[in-house]
Amino acid sequence: MTDAPGLHGQSMRQRSAADLRRENLHIMWRTLTLAWHAYAKDKAAVGALIFMIIVVLIAIFAPYISPHDPTEAVGTRGGLPGTDGLLLGGDMDGRDMLSRLFWGGRVSLLIGVVPTVAATFIAVVLGLFAGYIGGWADQVVMRILDVFFAFPLVLLAIVIAGILDPGVATLILSITVALVPYIARLVRTTTVSVKQEPYIEAARAGGATTPTILTRYILPNMLAPVIVYSTTLIGLMMVVGSGLSFLGLGIQPPDADWGTMVSDGRAVLKRAPHATAFPGFVIVIVSLAFSFIGDGLRDALDPRARVR
Amino acid sequence: MSDITTGGAGRGANGGEGPLLSVEGLVKHFKLDPKGLFDAPPILRAVDGVDFDVMRGETLGLVGESGCGKSTTARLVLRLIEPTAGSVTLDDVDVLACSKKELLALRREMQIVFQDPLSSLNPRMSVGNQIAEPLRFHGIGDKVDRFDRAREFLEVVGLSSDYYDRLPHEFSGGQNQRVAIARALILRPKLLILDEPVSALDVSIRAQILRLLIDLQGRFQLTYVFISHDLSVVKRFCNRTAVLYLGRIVEIAESESLYREPLHPYSQALISAIPEANPDGPRADSLGGLEGDVPSPISPPTGCPFHTRCPHRMPECSERTPVLKEVKPGHQVACFLH
Numbered sequence: 161m162t163d164a165p166g167l168h169g170q171s172m173r174q175r176s177a178a179d180l181r182r183e184n185l186h187i188m189w190r191t192l193t194l195a196w197h198a199y200a201k202d203k204a205a206v207g208a209l210i211f212m213i214i215v216v217l218i219a220i221f222a223p224y225i226s227p228h229d230p231t232e233a234v235g236t237r238g239g240l241p242g243t244d245g246l247l248l249g250g251d252m253d254g255r256d257m258l259s260r261l262f263w264g265g266r267v268s269l270l271i272g273v274v275p276t277v278a279a280t281f282i283a284v285v286l287g288l289f290a291g292y293i294g295g296w297a298d299q300v301v302m303r304i305l306d307v308f309f310a311f312p313l314v315l316l317a318i319v320i321a322g323i324l325d326p327g328v329a330t331l332i333l334s335i336t337v338a339l340v341p342y343i344a345r346l347v348r349t350t351t352v353s354v355k356q357e358p359y360i361e362a363a364r365a366g367g368a369t370t371p372t373i374l375t376r377y378i379l380p381n382m383l384a385p386v387i388v389y390s391t392t393l394i395g396l397m398m399v400v401g402s403g404l405s406f407l408g409l410g411i412q413p414p415d416a417d418w419g420t421m422v423s424d425g426r427a428v429l430k431r432a433p434h435a436t437a438f439p440g441f442v443i444v445i446v447s448l449a450f451s452f453i454g455d456g457l458r459d460a461l462d463p464r465a466r467v468r
Numbered sequence: 469m470s471d472i473t474t475g476g477a478g479r480g481a482n483g484g485e486g487p488l489l490s491v492e493g494l495v496k497h498f499k500l501d502p503k504g505l506f507d508a509p510p511i512l513r514a515v516d517g518v519d520f521d522v523m524r525g526e527t528l529g530l531v532g533e534s535g536c537g538k539s540t541t542a543r544l545v546l547r548l549i550e551p552t553a554g555s556v557t558l559d560d561v562d563v564l565a566c567s568k569k570e571l572l573a574l575r576r577e578m579q580i581v582f583q584d585p586l587s588s589l590n591p592r593m594s595v596g597n598q599i600a601e602p603l604r605f606h607g608i609g610d611k612v613d614r615f616d617r618a619r620e621f622l623e624v625v626g627l628s629s630d631y632y633d634r635l636p637h638e639f640s641g642g643q644n645q646r647v648a649i650a651r652a653l654i655l656r657p658k659l660l661i662l663d664e665p666v667s668a669l670d671v672s673i674r675a676q677i678l679r680l681l682i683d684l685q686g687r688f689q690l691t692y693v694f695i696s697h698d699l700s701v702v703k704r705f706c707n708r709t710a711v712l713y714l715g716r717i718v719e720i721a722e723s724e725s726l727y728r729e730p731l732h733p734y735s736q737a738l739i740s741a742i743p744e745a746n747p748d749g750p751r752a753d754s755l756g757g758l759e760g761d762v763p764s765p766i767s768p769p770t771g772c773p774f775h776t777r778c779p780h781r782m783p784e785c786s787e788r789t790p791v792l793k794e795v796k797p798g799h800q801v802a803c804f805l806h
Contacts, residue, residue, distance in 0.1 A: 180615045187594050187633045358588040365546055366651065367575040367605035376601075380592045463591050464637045 195460040205456025208449035215446060219265035226259035231414040238432030251421070251435045252428040260416055261442060267328060267417035268443070271401035271410070272394040272450075275332050279339035280390045286340070287347025288374060288382070292355060302348065305341040313338040313400060314407065321409040331401050331410035339393065346389055350382040357381070384461035391454035395447025402443070418443050486560075487521035488691045489545065489578075489659055494518040494554035496540050496715075500766070513765050514540040516715035516773075518554070519792065522659070527685070527692040529706030529723065531699055531738070533762055537715040538695045542661045545693070546580055547571060558659065576606060579652035583664035585644035589636040595647045596622065596632030602655050621650040626680060642673035646680065653688060661693045666701065678705060699742050703727050708798075711735045714765055714773040717792060721799035731801040733778050772803070780805055 200206055218225065227247075228234045233254035235244030241257075243249060248257035290301040308316070317334035324330045354360070355378065363377050402419010405411040411420055418439040425436030496515040502508060515537040522528045530538045544551045547563055556563040558577060566574060579602075582588040589598055600618035603609055609617065619629035625646040636644050645665060652660055662681065666674040678701070684690060696702050702709055703723055710720040711734065719732040730736045737758045758777050763769055769776045775785035784804060792800040 177612050180612050183596075183615065183632060187597075190633055358582050358584060359590045361543075361548055362580070362582060362588045362648070362651070363590070363601065363605075365548055365575065365580050366602035366655070367572050368601070369572075369605070372605065376593075377590055381590070463635050 194463075198462070199456045199460035202452075202456045202459060204452045205459075208452035209456070212446070212449050212453065215265060215449075216269065218262055219269050222259075222262040222266055226256075226262045228256040228259045230255060230259040230263040230416070238428040238435060240432065241434055248438055249432070249434050252424060252432070255414075257435065257438055260421060261418070261439060264416045264418045264421055264439065265442075267411055267415065268398045268401070268419065268446075270328065271331050271335065271417065272398035272446075275335035275339055275401075276390050276394050276397055278332075278336045280343055280386065282336070283340050283343035283347050284379075284383075284386065287344040288351055288378065290344070291348040291351030292370075292374060292378065294352075298348070301344075305344055308337065308341045311338075314404065317404050317409055318407075321404075326409050326412060328411065331404055334404070334409075335397055335401060339397070342393075343386060343390060347382065347386055350385055351378055354378050354381045384458070387461060388454045388458045391457060392451045395443075395450040398443060398447065488524045488559060489522040489693070490555075490557040491521070491541075491545060492519050492555045492557075494541065494544055494556065495552045496537075496544055496549065497552045510766050513715050513768055515544060515551075516765075516768070518712070518715070518717055520710055520717060520720060522691055522693060524658075524691055525685075525689060526707040527694055527705060529702035529709040530693065530695045530712060531697065531702050531709060532712035534697060535762065535765065536712040537765075538697075538712055539663055540715075541712075542580060542663050542693065542695055545661065546575075546578055548580075572606070576655045577657050578659040578661065579655060579657040580661040580663060581645070581648050581652050581665045584668045585641050585648050586636055588648050589644055591636055593635075594633045595636060595639065595644075596634075598636075599647060599650045599654055602651060606655065608655075617654060618650075621654050622647075624653070624684070625650040640673075641669050642677060645669060645673075645677055649677075649680070649684070653684065653690075656688065657690070659691050659693070661695070663695045664697070665694075667696065667698065674701070681705075699727075699738060703742075711738065714762065714768050716773060716802065718774065718803070719799075719801045720792065721796075721801075725796070725799055731795060731799070731806055732774075732803050733780050733805070734774050735801075 233250075234256055235246050235250035235254045237250065237254045238252055239246060239250035239254065241247065241249040244254075246256050246258065248261070251257055251260060286301050286305070290298040313335075316338050317331070320334040320337065321330045324333070360373060360377055363373055368377070398417075399419060401410060402417060402422065405417060405420045406423040411417050413420075416424070421439035422436055422443070425432070425439070429436055494515055495513075495517055498512040498514055499509040500512055502510065518537070518541055520528065530541065532538055540549070543549045544554075545556050545563070547556070551564060554564075558574060561570075561574060563571075563574060589595070593601075596615070596618045599621050600614040603614045603617060608614070615632075619632055622629045622631060627643060627646055627650075631639075631643075636647070639647070649665075665681070666677050669677060681692070682705075685692060692706075694702065694706050706723050708721065709723045709726050710717045711726075711732065712718070713734050719726065719730065719735045721731075726735065727739055730739050758779075760777050763773070763776055769786065771784070771786040771788055772778070772781075772790050775781045778785065782804060788804075790802040790804050792802045793806075794800050795806045
């Protein structure tokens with residue numbers, strides 16, 4: 161056992177800054193590997209992650225890998241898969257389905273991911289504030305969010321789109337605004353329950369200030385369920401964005417996301433069901449993948465689920 | 469660097485005269501949610517006038533049934549919650565009057581160890597970093613100093629410094645309680661409040677932790693306030709013992725004297741209920757044959773709070789509240805019988 165510090169006047173500086181860096185790197189590395197092991201135990205989550213990496217790569221490299229221009233008619237209207245040399249056939253205007261799916265993924269992923277991430281940031285700030293301060297702050301913030309709750313998402317988007325021009329930016333903005341109350345509620349509830357944990361009181365007894373308690377104690381312990389929830393929302397938001405585009409508030413033709421491709425396919429549903437089925441199928445699979453990833457994250461972010 | 473090494477001994481205005489901690493007339497009334505919209509909020513009298521002194525280097529036990537205000541008293545002394553009335557003086561500094569900045573400085577002098585070791589540690593922070601956290605809060609030393617000091621304190625509490633990067637859930641309850649003790653000690657406090665530190669642990673681990681606490685007390689010149697409902701532990705561990713009932717101290721004395729000859733009827737009942745390691749002896753089914761339960765602290769009895777259950781109650785017990793008075797040197801009791 162070492163000598164009691166302070167009793168011998170001088171404390172020895174036994175370890176160097178390099179040791180500390182090594183230790184911190186080690187802690188970080190260990191945390192990451194343990195988290196990955198917990199995630200990897202869920203095979204569906206691993207499969208979903210690999211699938212999503214492929215989907216994202218396709219979306220990024222769409223201009224290079226698309227066989228045709230997605231806005232140009234290259235085949236017969238509603239051509240079935242295989243006709244005109246098109247692997248997935250043509251849509252109602254004879255445009256290449258495969259290329260449109262590649263390009264549509266860019267928009268669909270954008271309106272799924274960006275509003276969810278943005279809304280999560282805003283909701284974390286609002287929910288932490290309301291949940292930690294409590295009292296009047298809680299009442300003011302949550303009642304204002306309740307008002308937004310009362311508006312249907314589409315109505316809210318119509319208002320915002322009426323002020324701004326329709327387009328991807330409007331779509332992202334309106335989905336963000338509509339999403340904040342849902343996530344903020346979860347953040348607030350989790351904050352209130354974490355706030356009552358004995359380790360918060362222990363930190364305060366040790367001399368922690370409110371900003372320290374919020375950032376080092378409450379935030380890391382509150383974030384896990386929020387991240388899981390937000391991840392599963394991404395798939396849903398892709399569908400919501402498509403609905404808004406259908407109403408003419410979002411993506412403008414001839415550009416497309418997967419949702420507008422589904423609704424465009426309606427016109428030729430009987431003659432060319434593939435024009436609706438392919439994008440619909442992609443939406444389902446991608447939404448499912450996000451939800452599997454959310455499940456995997458739930459385990460990865462829980463320190464108790466990590467085993468050595 | 470020098471900031472660390474001058475911790476603990478030598479700080480504070482008063483070197484060794486008088487009590488380290490002095491608590492006078494401490495009161496905490498919690499306002500509860502009213503039943504109806506227009507009802508007055510019911511008031512829970514958690515602590516209802518508590519006085520005690522703790523001498524330097526001694527261990528004072530606070531005992532009583534659950535809900536008698538032991539833990540609330542601990543939180544009030546540390547000013548983790550604000551009292552309704554009363555005063556707390558640590559080393560001649562008024563804890564309740566000081567500003568936020570002064571309070572931060574005072575937190576270096578008094579620390580607490582909680583009952584449940586696992587939940588009193590951040591589940592997502594390595595135990596080493598948690599031990600170092602109080603140094604961070606107070607801006608003591610640089611990162612390397614804090615890292616060194618945390619590893620040192622892991623060994624002070626009998627853990628390997630290689631455990632620095634472990635998370636609390638990888639440890640047993642006893643190991644986590646050692647971590648919590650190290651975290652409380654790293655600021656070199658003078659006063660350590662132990663709020664049921666072994667109640668959540670296995671019986672086999674309890675003795676180890678108590679042994680460690682006794683070692684540390686000698687090594688770091690610590691003063692302990694030991695809160696427990698386990699009277700047999702308090703008997704062995706504490707120099708003096710205070711018995712609480714419904715937010716008041718009913719008896720306070722040297723442990724040896726209290727256990728040999730308890731004067732308050734409640735203390736007598738508590739002490740007679742300590743289970744003996746003798747299967748043929750009398751069974752301690754109820755609390756020393758006391759009738760009834762502890763009255764609610766929302767509507768405590770008038771007069772002596774214990775009169776509703778007291779086998780020796782007299783007419784005046786329900787009318788006037790007895791105050792603590794010294795009946796023998798160092799032995800105070802709040803009862804009209806004495």
